[in-house]
Amino acid sequence: MSTFATRIQSLSRASRYARRAGWPAIVSVCILLLVVIMGLAAPWLAPQNPNEVDLGSIYASPSRQHWLGTDGLGRDLVSRLIWGARTSLLGPLLVAGAAAFLGSAVALATAWRRGRFDTVTTSLVDTMLGFPGLLLAILSVALFGKGLLAPVVALAIAYMPYFARVTRSAALRERSLPYVTALTIQGMGGLRIALRHILPNILPLVLAQSAMLFAYAMVDLAAISFLGMGVQPPTADWGSMVAVGQSGVLQGHPMQSLTAGGLIVVTVVAVNIFAEAIAGRSARGQH
Amino acid sequence: MSLLEVRDLCVWVQTEGKDRQVLRDVVLSVAPGEALGLVGESGAGKSMTARAVGRMLPTGASATGDILFDGASVLAMTGRDLRAFRRRGTSFVAQNPLSAINPVHTIGDYLTEPLVVIAGMRHKAASEAAVAALAEVGIMDGLRVLGQYPHELSGGMLQRVMICSSLLSGSRLIVADEPTASLDVTTQSQVMAILDELRRERSLSLLFISHDLELAAAICDRISVMYAGEIVECQNARGLQAEPRHPYTRALFAARPTIDGASHRLPAIPGRAIAAHEAGAGCSFANRCPYVAPQCNTEHPLLTETDGGQVRCLRAAEIAALPLPMRCPP
Numbered sequence: 001m002s003t004f005a006t007r008i009q010s011l012s013r014a015s016r017y018a019r020r021a022g023w024p025a026i027v028s029v030c031i032l033l034l035v036v037i038m039g040l041a042a043p044w045l046a047p048q049n050p051n052e053v054d055l056g057s058i059y060a061s062p063s064r065q066h067w068l069g070t071d072g073l074g075r076d077l078v079s080r081l082i083w084g085a086r087t088s089l090l091g092p093l094l095v096a097g098a099a100a101f102l103g104s105a106v107a108l109a110t111a112w113r114r115g116r117f118d119t120v121t122t123s124l125v126d127t128m129l130g131f132p133g134l135l136l137a138i139l140s141v142a143l144f145g146k147g148l149l150a151p152v153v154a155l156a157i158a159y160m161p162y163f164a165r166v167t168r169s170a171a172l173r174e175r176s177l178p179y180v181t182a183l184t185i186q187g188m189g190g191l192r193i194a195l196r197h198i199l200p201n202i203l204p205l206v207l208a209q210s211a212m213l214f215a216y217a218m219v220d221l222a223a224i225s226f227l228g229m230g231v232q233p234p235t236a237d238w239g240s241m242v243a244v245g246q247s248g249v250l251q252g253h254p255m256q257s258l259t260a261g262g263l264i265v266v267t268v269v270a271v272n273i274f275a276e277a278i279a280g281r282s283a284r285g286q287h
Numbered sequence: 288m289s290l291l292e293v294r295d296l297c298v299w300v301q302t303e304g305k306d307r308q309v310l311r312d313v314v315l316s317v318a319p320g321e322a323l324g325l326v327g328e329s330g331a332g333k334s335m336t337a338r339a340v341g342r343m344l345p346t347g348a349s350a351t352g353d354i355l356f357d358g359a360s361v362l363a364m365t366g367r368d369l370r371a372f373r374r375r376g377t378s379f380v381a382q383n384p385l386s387a388i389n390p391v392h393t394i395g396d397y398l399t400e401p402l403v404v405i406a407g408m409r410h411k412a413a414s415e416a417a418v419a420a421l422a423e424v425g426i427m428d429g430l431r432v433l434g435q436y437p438h439e440l441s442g443g444m445l446q447r448v449m450i451c452s453s454l455l456s457g458s459r460l461i462v463a464d465e466p467t468a469s470l471d472v473t474t475q476s477q478v479m480a481i482l483d484e485l486r487r488e489r490s491l492s493l494l495f496i497s498h499d500l501e502l503a504a505a506i507c508d509r510i511s512v513m514y515a516g517e518i519v520e521c522q523n524a525r526g527l528q529a530e531p532r533h534p535y536t537r538a539l540f541a542a543r544p545t546i547d548g549a550s551h552r553l554p555a556i557p558g559r560a561i562a563a564h565e566a567g568a569g570c571s572f573a574n575r576c577p578y579v580a581p582q583c584n585t586e587h588p589l590l591t592e593t594d595g596g597q598v599r600c601l602r603a604a605e606i607a608a609l610p611l612p613m614r615c616p617p
Contacts, residue, residue, distance in 0.1 A: 114346070182387040185341045186401050186456065187374030196400075200391040 025277035028270035035267050039085035046079035051234045059253040071241075071256045072248055081259055084236035088218065088264070091152055091230075095217035098156035100210040103163025108194045110164075111171035122168070125161045133158030134220060141229040148231050151224045159213050166209060170202045204278060211275030215268045222264050238264050289316040290492045291340065291460055292355040298332075298339055301347035307564040309335050311517040312352070314590060314597070317460065320490035322483075324503030324524065327513030328560045333496045336513075337464045340494065341379060342369060356460070374405050378453035380463040380482075384445035388437045394448055395433030401456055420451045424481050443474035450482055460492045467502070479506055500539055504528055512536050515571040516563025522596035532598040532607055534576045541611070570601065578606050 038045060047067070054074035062069045068077040106125060110118040133155055140154035174180065175198060183193045199206075224230040225239030233240065238260040245257030298310040310332045317323045325333050338344055340354055342361055354361040356376055364372055381387035388397050398420070399413035408416070414433060421429035424447040437445060446466055453461050463482065467475035483506045486493050497503045503510055504524045511521040512533065520533035531537045538556045558575040569584040570576070576583065583601055590599045600606065 178381060178383065178386040179389045181343055182379065182381060183389070185343055185373050185377075185379050186452075187370045187372075187405060188401070189370075192404065197389045197392070201389070 022277075024273050028273040028277075031266060031270040032274060035085055035089065035263075035270075038082050039089050042083045042086055046076075046082045048076040048079045050075060050079040050083040050236045052076070059248060059251065062255075068259055069253075069255050071244065072253075077256055077259060080236040080241060081238070081263060084238045084241060084260065085263075087148060087231050087235060088222070088238040088267075091148055091221045092214045092217035094152045095155045095159065095221070096210045096214040098152070099159035099163050099213050099217075100206060102156065102160045103209075104167055104199070104206055106160070106164040107167035107171050108198060111168050111175050111198075112190050112194050122165075125164050128158075128161045129165075131158065134223065137220070137224055138227075138229060141224070146229055146232055151221055151230050155217050155220055159216065163209055163213065167202065167206060170205050171198055174198045174201050208275050208279035211271055211278060215271040215275070218264060218268050218271070288318075288358070289355075290319045290321075290357060291315070291317040291494065292353075293336070293340070294353045294355070296336070296339060296350065296352035296354060298335055298344060298348055298350045300335075300345055306349070307562075309516050309563050310339070310350075311515075311563055311566070312590070313513075313516075314518055314521075315494075315511060317492045317494055319459065319492055321509065322486065322493040322495060322507040324507035324510040325494060325496045325513060326498060326500050326503050326510060328498060330560060330562055331513040332516040332563060333498075333513055334464055335516075337379070337462050337494065337496055340462055341373065341377060374401070375457060375459075377460045377462055378456045378458035380446070380449050380453055380461060380466045382465040382468050384442065384449045384469075385437055387449065388445065390437055392436075393433065394435050394437065394440070397437075398433070398448065398452055398455060401452070405456075416455060417451070420455050421448070423454065423485060424448075424451045425477070426451070441474075442470050443478055446470060446474075446478050447481060450478070450485070454485060454489075458491070460494065461486065462494045462496070464496045465498070466495075467497075475502075482506070501543065512539070515561050515566050517571065517599065518590060518597070519572065519599045520596065521590075521598075526595055530607065531611070532593060532596070532603050533572075533600050534578050534606060535572050537606070537611060538575075538577070570599075578602055578609075 052075060054070065057066070057070055057074045058072055060066050060070040060074070066076050066078070068081070070076055071080065106121060110121050136158045137151045137154035140150045144150040144153075171194075180193060180197065183197060221230060222239030222242065225237050226243040228240070228243060231237040231240055233244070241260035242257045242264070245254070245260065248254060248256050293313055293315040296310055296313040297308065299306040299308050301307075313332070313336055315323065315325070315336070325336060327333050335344075339350060340356075340361065342364065344350060350362055352362075356372060359368070359372070361369075361372060388394075392400075395414060395417065398417040399408075399410065402408045402413035402416060403410060406413075417433060418429035421427075421432060426432055426444065426447055432440070432444070432448070440448065449466075461482075466482065467478055470478060479502065482493070485491075493507070495503060495507055500510075504527065507524050509521065509523045510527050511518050512527075512535065513519065514535050520527070520531070520536050522530075522532070527536065528540070531540050535556075538554075541554050542556065544553060556575050561571060561574075563571075567584075569582075569586060570588050573579050573583040580602060586601060588599045588601045590597045591603070593603065
């Protein structure tokens, strides 16, 4: 009985959140869920092997067998798009996660210590801001070779300063509040106060920023794939599908570039709206 | 020996690039089990004194003089010693409890965290100790309160939770900085009664900071009066009420409303309270003092011992002989 009551309660709470967030946020969350499910369940959802070449049906038009047609090697587009969700989502997720982790660490450390450590670290981070992320990614590919990892590492490092700056200002504001003084005077250690008390208070901002970084990383990783330095064929990836689809566009078969590009755009927009919803909620939460 | 002894404490803070003095030769002592009231107007330096005791001066502040806790110099403490002093030596009861408790954690987290982290207790034992301590401050449904968030409790409840937290810390000195300023009068008296009773039961020392002279006199053994960053008078509470020696204290007592039912126009002290850095060479109260003499403007009075207290006034002896200012002129 009580579990039923609490379930009703949590349902009604969810619907209240949803109503307050507005329909764009709901739609974007639904889209994101769909894309994530697509990536996770790719082996079961994909109608065909994404890498199976069929030179007999190059650039086939949509049919019952190939719902969106095939690409220049006769591979089924739907299957490639579904499998492509995996790398296309994993890359940005790693970038956003790593940048958020590094950025929060730098932000909390500088806001906590202040003084000279803050000045030096913040100036270093600001210097990093001047370095273009894409260039860093290309350099890192040159050093570590093509694939998913090199661009991910490079972008994480390149995005960290943006993250650190915004988070630091929030952490500084939080740090000056009386409850932090009260904790210090209770003899709590700095690490504990920073992680257990300040971080939860700035978490909405951290989440909102991570979501925004996710969207940026998706576009940048797609660009790196497009340049041919990211994920290598035959692995399906939306960014590289757009790139490979170029020749098809010239021959009058734009389906591959359009669908893959469309998925990138839709996902990025959904993530952005989602991020904005989180940010808005946290802004309202702060009286 | 006193538990807390503040000797000639001077504090400067940086404002707009300038060092400004906010405390001038503050002298205090709190014996074990004693309650000392520190009263004065806003800006007199009461809270700054409290912050100095907890070594929580604002960034860029500098201090001279000494603060001794149990014989050890607080100002000279570093790292481990400072943390040990903060953990077990003193505890602070803040003016606005809602802002002094992390909003994202429950009351249970707030009360048990120090026990778990500092005293190394297990969570379950810490929760039980918290419930028991909550009962002592008059919160009987402690188990329910432990699961609540700060914003769900009233100001009076939260202030009791803060007092409860000082009890749990096992500190020997409680520094209460206007603990009842944000409470209504009824809640205020309840909270003060709890604080007073628990302090006496456990013979804890209390440094009670207030602008409410009567409240301080009611619960403190001795009272120090601050004006413009310095102590102008210190006496036991009863003596201070009966025979205030410093003109400022005398004027403060005259400016209180009475409870005899009749409403009169209250005598006010002319002028405004000056800040510590505005004080000139003479007595800081000279420009508002009804007993001012020529030497008051040139010579800075020292805090001199009188029978049963200290007073910082050149003419203290003469003034003591004068009748108190009329409380309610007919």
